Amino acid sequence: MRSSGFVLLHKPAGVTSFQALFPLKKIFKTKRIGHAGTLDLRASGLIIAGVERATRLLPYIESADKVYTFRLHLGFLTDTLEWDGELIEQGKPISIGEADLESILPSFRGLIQQVPPNYSAIKIKGVRASDLSLQGKEFELKSRSVSIYDLKIIGKCEPPENASGEIFASFELECHCSKGTYIRSLCRDIGHALGTFGCVSHICRTQIGSITLSEAVLPENLLESSIISPERILPYPVLTLSKEQAGMIRNGNWVPWKTPVENLSEENHVFVKNDMGEIVSLCRFEPGRVIPKFFIGQEE
Numbered sequence: 315m316r317s318s319g320f321v322l323l324h325k326p327a328g329v330t331s332f333q334a335l336f337p338l339k340k341i342f343k344t345k346r347i348g349h350a351g352t353l354d355l356r357a358s359g360l361i362i363a364g365v366e367r368a369t370r371l372l373p374y375i376e377s378a379d380k381v382y383t384f385r386l387h388l389g390f391l392t393d394t395l396e397w398d399g400e401l402i403e404q405g406k407p408i409s410i411g412e413a414d415l416e417s418i419l420p421s422f423r424g425l426i427q428q429v430p431p432n433y434s435a436i437k438i439k440g441v442r443a444s445d446l447s448l449q450g451k452e453f454e455l456k457s458r459s460v461s462i463y464d465l466k467i468i469g470k471c472e473p474p475e476n477a478s479g480e481i482f483a484s485f486e487l488e489c490h491c492s493k494g495t496y497i498r499s500l501c502r503d504i505g506h507a508l509g510t511f512g513c514v515s516h517i518c519r520t521q522i523g524s525i526t527l528s529e530a531v532l533p534e535n536l537l538e539s540s541i542i543s544p545e546r547i548l549p550y551p552v553l554t555l556s557k558e559q560a561g562m563i564r565n566g567n568w569v570p571w572k573t574p575v576e577n578l579s580e581e582n583h584v585f586v587k588n589d590m591g592e593i594v595s596l597c598r599f600e601p602g603r604v605i606p607k608f609f610i611g612q613e614e
Contacts, residue, residue, distance in 0.1 A: 317342065318366040318610055319541040323349075324530040327358040327516075337533040338363055342541070350375035351493075351522065352435060356396060359519030360527045362547060367610045371544055371596065374583075378523035379463065381490045384514050385471050386415075386501045390479025391511035393447070394433045395498035401478040405510040410483040412467060418507045419465050422500065427457040431498045461492035462500075474515045482510065488520075524549070544593050544610060550583045551575050552593070553604060560588040563595045568605040575599050583607075 325334040331352045348369040392399030433444045468486040505512020520527045559569045582599045594611035
């Protein structure tokens with residue numbers, strides 16, 4: 315029987331999120347692998363990957379907030395908004411200290427408007443913005459609302475090697491933000507707020523929801539035992555069913571449930587276990603009954 319569940323993956327910089335999944339396909343002998351939240355090629359950090367039927371739960375993970383650390387470099391702008399992209403503008407020499415940066419950060423906390431990078435996976439009439447950029451075509455991305463729950467300075471840091479322009483100051487920061495936030499755009503906009511330009515290096519996603527990078531494993535260290543059950547990732551109540559009840563849920567039928575259920579999500583989602591202790595379905599709880607949404611038990 316094929317396992318269904320999640321793997322906490324530590325993606326290294328230099329491989330795409332898609333490439334980082336290759337070891338999972340080999341270990342679990344399936345092509346049914348997906349992930350929640352893409353990381354840029356140069357970025358590293360936490361990816362939550364779904365195996366087999368657990369991939370159906372990935373949309374519920376993608377909506378979770380994220381935490382990133384990154385390095386902000388002030389003084390020039392590139393086409394990719396990264397430190398080694400093609401130089402677009404070089405700023406005039408300016409002195410920027412930690413106090414200057416701290417003074418403008420409040421304007422980036424809370425609900426803000428942000429224009430995504432031109433080099434991104436956002437699609438325009440079915441074509442990725444990054445592909446249009448590579449083709450030299452002109453287009454305009456609209457701003458979107460994102461939430462920055464916290465943004466703080468970790469400290470000064472060393473400038474990267476092979477930067478495309480002259481760097482006047484470099485800082486390491488941490489950002490706790492909503493789905494859809496682009497750290498590259500954030501660095502660009504912080505640079506503008508300081509009267510210069512900004513780009514980024516060393517983006518690392520350290521947390522998704524309550525799951526931290528410290529719990530993840532590198533691709534080369536993956537094992538079959540690296541798979542974990544869905545309730546470890548999504549904090550829904552777990553109900554244990556009898557063999558007969560589990561069979562009814564498996565067949566798409568609701569089952570009566572008179573016991574109160576605590577700590578429900580806004581959507582009233584619950585996981586149900588069979589009498590063997592295995593998560594078999596995501597369901598919705600209504601007073602008096604449990605209604606199946608879809609089956610996520612082990613493959614035959």
